[in-house]
Amino acid sequence: MSNIDIGKWNEFRIEELFDIYTGGDLILRDIEIGDKLVISHGGKNNGFGAYVDTIGDRKLFDKDKTLSLSDRGIFISYVQPSDFYIGTRVKALELKEKYKSNKYVLLFLSTIINYESFRFSYGRNATNKLPELIIKLPTTEVNGELEPDLIFMENYMKEIEKDQRELLSNLKSPFISKNSKKIIDTTGWKYFCLDEVFDEIYKGKAHIKQKIETSNFKNEENINFVTRTEKNNGVDCYVSNNSIIKKEAGNSIIIGDTTATIFYQEDDFATGDHIIVCRSKKLNKYNALFLKTILDKERYKYSYGRAFKMESLKNTNILLPAILVNKYYEPDWEYMENFIKEYTLFK
The missing domain is CATH 3.90.220.20 (DNA methylase specificity domains)
Known part of the structure; x- marks a missing residue:
């Protein structure tokens, strides 16, 4: 993977790129278990909190358009595997409608955002400063204006994914036997x-x-x-x-x-x-x-x-x-x- 030349990248405020939503308290013991993901505040396991049934008065965020972000005490964003709700001390960064998004674009943006985590250590919460937070991104000219180069971001992350898949395909785990692809028959369980x-x-x-x-x-x-x-x-x-x-x-x-x-x-x-x-x-x-x-x-x-x-x-x-x-x-x-x-x- 070649090094990136960031010399021509430009600065963008978070509020220019995303619509920002703030989560609130969820009393999950009062909500039925289901297949909808709830993201909690934390730095492990992608922020996973629970799986719940549909919550009528909460916005369900599109996984292909939205990052989750823990913003108090810890500053870290994640790309989620499925549509999700957010709990307390979590924000949702929904890419603005004019941008065409997918998981590769979000993975690139999440990585760039997470590079700014050092600014919010030692109790420096990002709650009120998030909209003005500046990140540098690759850009392209659209109608005379500089816009984030989403195509570059997508292709870059796809290339990384391809490299990693090739690397993993050449690895043989000592913990798995040669018969590891055998499907387990659970009909008699x-x-x-x-x-x-x-x-x-x-x-x-x-x-x-x-x-x-x-x-x-x-x-x-x-x-x-x-x-x-x-x-x-x-x-x-x-x-x-x-x-x-x-x-x-x-x-x-x-x-x-x-x-x-x-x-x-x-x-x-x-x-x-x-x-x-x-x-x-x-x-x-x-x-x-x-x-x-x-x-x-x-x-x-x-x-x-x-x-x-x-x-x-x-x-x-x-x-x-x-x-x-x-x-x-x-x-x-x-x-x-x-x-x-x-x-x-x-x-």
């Missing part, structure tokens, strides 16, 4: 309530991090301290394995009940607040990874205040491979284990 899948589902003993001895380093005397964090398999730090700490045995799946963070814990651990522990005599690290993947598919149901509370968790139904045992269907633990062994290097 059955729905199981989680209370049927696990022998035990209970709240872990909540330890307050500030009141216990913690360490950032693992050693033989420490055990994992598991919280609702998304990072590091849920391990926030390490704690001293002493009489003050209630230790949970490893080989269990843990779920953050207000965040729906889901991880398999192979080793012994202690828990912070709002951690649910799920156990089964048939659980091992292979079928646990299979179950975690299935459970992750349910996370969208439990965002924005729809907590993964104990009763709702126990009554959650998930689709699993099944086997008939004494006239009753049970989860096919052996299938789940063998699937993970076949398709990964965890052997």
Whole structure:
């Protein structure tokens, strides 16, 4: 990819390019789950918040014309995969009607806008300054006026996409077997309530991090301290394995009940607040990874205040491979284990 010559680029204010919309509070627990995307304020996962049903009094933004933008505390724009609503502390930048837009144009614009994020760090919110924010763009002359060169933007991003596809096509992942294109037949799978899948589902003993001895380093005397964090398999730090700490045995799946963070814990651990522990005599690290993947598919149901509370968790139904045992269907633990062994290097 050749370097871009920006010497002839020109400046544009955001308000010259976009119509700007400001999001408002959404009480999602009062809205039915559906297939419409809600973008929340955040710097991860494309700003994903939840999937909801149609909201009659809210504007649904066209994904091919509109960027989402978190503008307070963090400044980052995203191109969205589907039409979307915006929540609080989020803006929608809808490209003005005179411009012909598509995802490639938006990807270019999003990249340029995100280069300006340094201006809004350390509490400098962009809320009131956004319309006047200046970005530099490639230009072309239209009827004697300089306009953003959308064709250049589109072609440039397509070229990048082509280069990346060619690069990826030459890579062979060591985590996927040669049979990875095999389609999984789910016709024989059955729905199981989680209370049927696990022998035990209970709240872990909540330890307050500030009141216990913690360490950032693992050693033989420490055990994992598991919280609702998304990072590091849920391990926030390490704690001293002493009489003050209630230790949970490893080989269990843990779920953050207000965040729906889901991880398999192979080793012994202690828990912070709002951690649910799920156990089964048939659980091992292979079928646990299979179950975690299935459970992750349910996370969208439990965002924005729809907590993964104990009763709702126990009554959650998930689709699993099944086997008939004494006239009753049970989860096919052996299938789940063998699937993970076949398709990964965890052997």
